[in-house]
Amino acid sequence: MSIQERFSVLQRAGSVSNSIYAAVCGALAAPGLALAQGATHELSPVHVSGQAVNDGYEANVASSPKMTAPLLDTPRSVTVITEQLMRDRAATSLMDVLRTAPGITFGAGEGGTPTGDRPFIRGYEASTDLMVDGMRDLGRFSHETFNIESVEILKGPSSAYSGRGSTGGSINLVSKSPKAETFAEASTGFGTDNNWRLTGDANVAFSDTAAFRLNVMKQGGDVPGRDHVKTDRWGAAPSIAWGLGTPTRVTLSYYHLQNDDTPDLGIPFKNESRPGRVTPPRVDRDNYYGIVGRDYRKNQADMGTLRIEHQFSDAATLRNSTRYSESRNEYVMTRPSFDNCAAPTGSRPNPAYGKAPCSTEANGLKISKALRTLNQTNRSFANQTDLFGEFAAGGLRHSYVAGVEFSREEITKRDGISSGGFDKTLLDDLYRPNPHQAYTGSLSWGPSYRAAKTNTAAAYVFDTIKFSEQWETSVGLRYDRYRVESGGAKRTDGLWNYQLGLVYKPAPNGSIYVSYGTSSNPSGETAGQSGGADGAAGGRLTASTADLGPEKSRSIEIGTKWNVFDDRLSLTAALFETRKTDARSSDPLTGDITLAGSNRVRGIELGAAGSITPKWQVWAGYSYLDPKISSYRSGKEDFSGKQMKFIARQSASLWTTYKFLPELTTGIGATYTGKRYVDDANVYQLPSYWRYDAMASYAFNKNFSLQLNLNNLTNETIYEASHVGLFSYVAPGRSAMLTATFRYN
Template structure:
C-alpha cells in the first residue's frame, strides 16, 4: 500500500482489524474526513468492513512479507488495533497482549524479571519482539503511547523474522506523520494514585510534509499491592517528507524513561531443598507447589529496591514507488536501551524457610546497556508471467546487537540462619508480616565486572504468492541468516574471563496452499520452520542454548541451533456482508533437537517437545451497534524427552510446558445504545499455568477468570469521557509463574476515568 493510499486511509479513520486464531483482516469505517478531524477520540471500534487489500501492513512493520491479503495468507496472525488499545485502557505491551488468547507471561530472576516476556504457543518470545519490522532486543517494559497497532504472528516464523520465533513473534507498529492537521490528548485519573496524560499532535507543514509529536507522562501505584509503583515519561517526534509522492522519507526519534519500584511477588509453598532448618518451631508442612496463602498486599522487598530503564531510538525510513506495481523501502535504526535495577526476590526455597514462617530477601540486580544498529532493504511488487500472477517481496537485512551486563554487589546476609529482623540484618523477614521499611543498612556497590555479548546477522529473504487460478494459491517464503555470536563472561575469582563464539547458517522456509471455495472464505494448509541459535537473546533473557560449553568441554553439537517446525490447517470467513470475520485453525509445533542435560551431566541436542493446539477467532460487527472480537485457544504441550542429570533423568518426561495454559479465552465487546453512549466489557480466562511441572517439585498458579467493564460518553464532537474498570470483581490471581521460588500477583480492581480531546 503506497503513501497516498495510507493518507486516505488515515483520514477515513481506518483501523487494522483484530482477529484471533488463524488470521487478521483490514477493516475500514464509514465516517467522512471532515467528521474524523473533529470527532472526539472514540472508545469503540467503528463499523467494520473486511477489505480486499493487504490490510496487515501499511508502510511500516513487516513491510511486504505478507504478499497476499491476509484473508488468503496461510499464517496465524492477530492484530490489536488502536481502538482496542484505547477501549481496554491498555497502556503497556503486556496489557495489550492479555487480550490475545494463547499468550502467557513468564517471570524471571535475571535479565528481565519484571519486563515483557510473552510466551506464544508455549515458547518464549521475549527476544522475538519487533518494532516496525526490526528486532527490538533490549529487555524493557514497552509503552503504547506511540503505537498504532500490535501484531502477533503465531507459529514458527523463521522465514518472516529470522532467528528465534519458535512459537511466534510480536511486531509493534509506530504512529507516523499524516497529511492532515489534528491535535488530541487524554487526561486520566484513577484509584491507586493513577495519573496519566498523553498528547498526539499531527501538523501538515507543506504540501507533502508533516510533523507529528507524541508524548506521555504516567505515574501510578498498583491496586491491591503495597509499595509497588510505576513512573515514566516518553516523547516521540517524527517528520515526513514526500507524502503523497513517489518518494518519501520519515525521520523519527523515540525516548522512554522510567523509575519504578518493582513488585517482589509471592513465594511458592514448597521449597526446593529444605536441608538446614532455621531456628524456631515449624509452622507448616510441605505444600502442593502453589503460591503461599498470604494477604494480597504483602511486599517482601525493601525501600532500597528500584528499577530505572531508558530507551533511545532513532530511525530513518526511505520509500520509493518504482512503478505502480513495485516499491522499494529502506529503514535504518540505531538504538540504545539501559536496564538498571536492584530487585528483591522472595526466596522461601532455601532451607525450608517458609515452613518456619520466614522469607530470605534475595537480591537480583543488573546494570545493562544494549546497543543496536540495523538496516533493512525490501523490494515488493506484482507481475504476471505465463498467465500466472505473482506477488513478491525480496529483502536484505543487516544488524549488530551488543549488550554489556553488569550487576551490583549487595550484602544479603546468611539467609535465615539467625532468624528474622535485626539478627539477620533484615535480610530475612516474616512470611506473613514483612516490613519494607526495615532499617536495612547493608552495602550496595556496582560490581564493575560486566559480561558482554555481541550478535551479528546478515540476512536475505524472498516471498511469493502465486495465484494458480481464482480458487488456488501457493504461498512460499525462504530466508537465509548468516548468524555470528560471541560472548565474554564476567571475571571469576581469579580474575579470568572466558570467551566463546559460534557462527551458524540458518535456513528457514514456509510453504502454504490456499483454496478459496468462495470469494469471502479460504481454507489453507501450511508448514513452516524456525531456528533458535546459541546466544539468540544477546544476554537479555533466558537462553537454553547459551554460549558456554557443557562440563565435558564440548562446544560443537551442543551449541547447534534448535530447530522447530509447525503444521497448520485453518479456515477464515467474512460473513454478515463482510462485517464479521470468523476463523478456526488446528496446529502442531515441535522441536526435535532441544538442548537438554543428559544423565551424566553433559549437554546434548537430543530433547523433544511438542505443542498441539486449536484456535477460534471472531472479529467485527454483529449489528451496526454491536462490536465483538476475541478468541479461544487450546494448547496441549508435552516435554517428550527433557533429559535431566543423574536420578532426575527422564523425571519430567510427559509433563506440560511451563507458562503454557491448556485453555485461554478472551472476549471484548462494545454496544452503542445511543450515538453518544457506549458500553463495553471484557471477559478473560486462563487455565492453570505451570512454572515447573516437575513431579518431584511442582510450581504452579491456579486458573482464573477476569472481567472488565467500560462506559464512554461523547460530550460533543471534540470531547469524550471514558470509564474503565479493570478486574471488576477484584479477583486475586497470578499473572506470572517463575520456574522456582515465586509467582507474580496481578493488580486488584482498578478504575480509570479518561477525558479524551480531539481537534
C-alpha cells in the same frame, strides 16, 4: 486480486472513503471496463502499501510487506489488536494488550533473566521475538502503548519472517506515523490508587506532502492491590515525514521511554516441604516483600529510525530502513522465596526433593529476601532493505518481496559491588512481611564490560502466487548467517528457514488453507541475558553449548478464515501442531548439554474480530493447547512425558461494545486463563482465573468525550507469571480510571 477487491480491502480498512469506493466499483461495473478487467494480462497490477487506518476491531492487512496477501488470504494465524481495541480496554502497556489474547501466557524474570515483557506464544518464549515496525527489538523492558497503532501477533514457527527464534511466533508493534492532515488529541485520566495518565498526539501537515507528529505520555500512581508498588514513566515519540502521497517518501522518527517503577517480584512460592502439587500460599494480596528505600528499577529505551521508500511503479517499490537503538535495564530488587530457611528441630527432609522444610516458628513461617541486581545496556544497529510489488507473468499473478537485512547487537554489563552487608539475605515473616526492614551498606557498579555481541546477515524472499480466483500459494525462504560471541565462547550458524502455504477460496469472502513453517533457535540466542526457558541452559552461549547446533522447530497448520456481515466481522479457526527437535537437554551420565531433547504443542484456536452491526463490535478468541515434553533431562532428572511449563491448556477472551446512542458506548469483557505449571516436574502451578472488565464512554461532541474503565471487577487475585516456581508475580487488583479526551481536526 482484482482492482475491485483491492479497493474493497482499503475501504474496509478506512483508507478509502465510501463515496470513492462506490464510484470506483460503479466504474468497474461498466461494460467496457468489465471486459478490460477480464483481460488481466492487459492491466498493470495495483499494489496496496502503507499502513491501514482502522477505527474498529477488524484488520484486513498487515503492516509488513513480507505479508504478501491480505490477512483473509494469508495461510497462517495472525492476530491483530487495533488501536481502537486498545483504547476501549484502556491498555497502557504491552502486557495489558497481550494478557487478553488467547494462547499467550507470561513468564517472570529475576537476576540473570531481565525483568520486562516476557510473553509465551503457543507455549514458546517470545521475549526476544518482539519487532517494532518489522525490525527486531532486543531491549528487555516494559513496552508502552502511547505510540502504538496496532499489535500484530504472527503465530507458529516464523523464522522465515523474522529470523532466529520465533518458535511460537513473533509480535510486531506498529508505530504511529505522520499523516497528511492536521489533528491533535490530548487525554487526561485519573483513577483509583492515585493513578493518573496524560497523553498527547499532535500531527501537523506543514505542506501537502510533509507532516510532523508528536506523541507524548506521562503516568504515575500505585499498582492496585499491591502495597508500596508504584509506577512512574514518561515517553516521547517525534516523527517527521516528507513526500507523503508521492513516489518518494522519507520518514525520520525517534522514540524515548523511561520507566522508574518499583520492582515487584510478587510473593514467595516454591516451598519444597509441601508434598504434592503446590499453588501459591494464601497470603494477603497486598503483601509486599521488597525493601522500601533500597529497591528500585530504571528502564530507559531510545530508538532512532530513518526509512526511505521509492515507488518505481506498481510492480516495484524499494524501501530501506536504518535503526539505532539503545535500552538500559538497571535494578536493585528483592527476591522473596523459601530458599535458605532454617529447618525446625526434629524435621525430616521431604524425600521428593531431598531438602529440609522451611522453619515454622512462633512468629510465623520464615522466608528469605535475597538481593538481585542488574545493570545492563543493549545496543543495536540494523539496516533492512525490501523490494516489493506485484506483477503478472505466464498467466499468474505474483505479489512478492525480496530483502536483505544486516544487524549488529551488543550487550554490556556492570557488576554490582556490595559493601557493608548490603547484599545480606534477610529473613521475614510470610504472612506479616516488613517492607521497612533495616539494611546496611551500599552498592556501587563496577566497570562496564561486553557480555555478548551478535552479528547477523540475512536474505529472504516471499511470493504469493495466484493461479485462479480460487487457488493461490504462498512461499517464503530466508537464510541467516548468525555469529555470536559471549564470555570468550564463539559460534557461527547458517540458518535456513522456509514457509509454505496453500489457499483455497470457496467464496470471495472466505478461505481454507494449509501451511508449513520452520524456525531455528541457535546457541547464544539469549547470550548475555543468562536466561531463556526453552531447554537446558536456555539460549545462553557457554563453553558447553558453543559446539551445539540450533534447535529446530516446525509446524503444520490447517485453518479457515471468513469475512461475514458485509465484511465487517472476521472469523478464524486453526488446528496446528508445533514440534521442536534437537532441543537442549542434559546427558544423565556426564551432565553435558546435548541436543537430545524434544517437545511439541498441539492446539486449536478460534477468533472473531469486527462488528456484528454498525453499533455492535466484538473481539473474541479461544485457545486449547496440548503441550508435552517428549524428551528432556536436567542432570539426573528425566522430565519426559510432563507438560511444558508456563502454558495454560485453555484460555479465552471476549470483549464487546455497543453504541446505545450516537454519543453513548458501553463495553464489557471476560478473560479466562487456565492453570499453568511453572516447573518441569509439574509440581508448582499457578491457579486458573477469570477476570472481568467494563467500560462506558460518552462523546459530548466531536471535540470532547469521557470514558470510564473498570478493570478486574471482582478484585480477583491473579497470579500471572512465575520464575520457575521461586516466586509468583501478582497482577493488579480492581481499579477504575476516568479519562477525558480533547480532540481537534
